[in-house]
Amino acid sequence: MSKLRVGILGCGMMSGAHARRWKASDKVEIVALCDCDEAKIKSLLDRRLDDYSPIPTFYTDAADMYAKANLDAVAIVTPHSLHYEQAVQALDAGCNVVLEKPMVTRTDNACKLAEKVEQSGKVLVVCYNTSFTPPFVYLRDTIRNKTLGNLEMVNGYLSQGWKKATEGSWRQKLNVSGGGQAFDSGCHLMNSLCWSVESRVAEVFAVMDNQGTEVDINSCITARFENGVIASVAISGNCPDDGCHMVFIFDGGRVEIDGWEGKWIRVHVPGQEVTEPELPAGSDNPNDNLVEAILGREEPRVTAQNGIIQCELMEAVYESAKTGQPARPAGQKLGEFLSTSNIQHPTSNSQV
Numbered sequence: 001m002s003k004l005r006v007g008i009l010g011c012g013m014m015s016g017a018h019a020r021r022w023k024a025s026d027k028v029e030i031v032a033l034c035d036c037d038e039a040k041i042k043s044l045l046d047r048r049l050d051d052y053s054p055i056p057t058f059y060t061d062a063a064d065m066y067a068k069a070n071l072d073a074v075a076i077v078t079p080h081s082l083h084y085e086q087a088v089q090a091l092d093a094g095c096n097v098v099l100e101k102p103m104v105t106r107t108d109n110a111c112k113l114a115e116k117v118e119q120s121g122k123v124l125v126v127c128y129n130t131s132f133t134p135p136f137v138y139l140r141d142t143i144r145n146k147t148l149g150n151l152e153m154v155n156g157y158l159s160q161g162w163k164k165a166t167e168g169s170w171r172q173k174l175n176v177s178g179g180g181q182a183f184d185s186g187c188h189l190m191n192s193l194c195w196s197v198e199s200r201v202a203e204v205f206a207v208m209d210n211q212g213t214e215v216d217i218n219s220c221i222t223a224r225f226e227n228g229v230i231a232s233v234a235i236s237g238n239c240p241d242d243g244c245h246m247v248f249i250f251d252g253g254r255v256e257i258d259g260w261e262g263k264w265i266r267v268h269v270p271g272q273e274v275t276e277p278e279l280p281a282g283s284d285n286p287n288d289n290l291v292e293a294i295l296g297r298e299e300p301r302v303t304a305q306n307g308i309i310q311c312e313l314m315e316a317v318y319e320s321a322k323t324g325q326p327a328r329p330a331g332q333k334l335g336e337f338l339s340t341s342n343i344q345h346p347t348s349n350s351q352v
Contacts, residue, residue, distance in 0.1 A: 103307030133262030149252030180215025181237030
């Protein structure tokens, strides 16, 4: 079988993870690197691909890359506000896409991108830390199958020194990033929540502190989902000690889990010691999941439909923080979109 030809668009910090994963795969060949700053391309090559052969071709314009590189797939690793147009461009060029989080910054664009994916027949996978890990696949199966009964509550926190680490970067420029710590690192925790609960958000109340910056640094978020689950999340961007923890509380037990990277899980059942369950197999990162989905061996783990729910949630979070009042997702956009498309709701068990 010939290898899939893949490229990377955006050669900043996170591009190294995509290069590392694809370099380790025997199913792909990295043939193209693209960034408007050629120095970043060279830096990525030095950091992650210094021994890679043949050396990928450099491009400083995405349209030029798509016209010349004959790509099967591309990883888009660029600032948040660029994701929508760049993902559409890639799909129009006939590429499958692995797209860095958050998928896009606006719900209307999330709906349009989901429709574009459906029309193109291509695969789009959104990059999150936990959805590709065996512990979270196990957790979601536990929720779906009611192994511990009904899920009733979720609680979680994330702490990072995000404010200092991103000072002066595009991540603290609201018009480029779309939001601060809750939208950047925090979206991994929020995705861990939404992806597992598999329900639209009914109502949100949020309090945020920008600490003198353009964007949110610290957040406390309370949410009620349409299926009745209630959740509370605290996201800290000004703590020198990184940490993350989530607990999913059922009427028949509870599950504690690493909501940041999905590295560990503990299942608590009344009358039994804490158990470490046997975990399912499958791709454990978005790049491999995209490849397996292209080859028809797996379903895409985080789809554009999941991205719509995430956008709806975050728009409500920022609206509530702005007004000081509870907020509901505006316009029921997901319901409107699904009613006019052939895409299944992401709460369907057929969606992996």
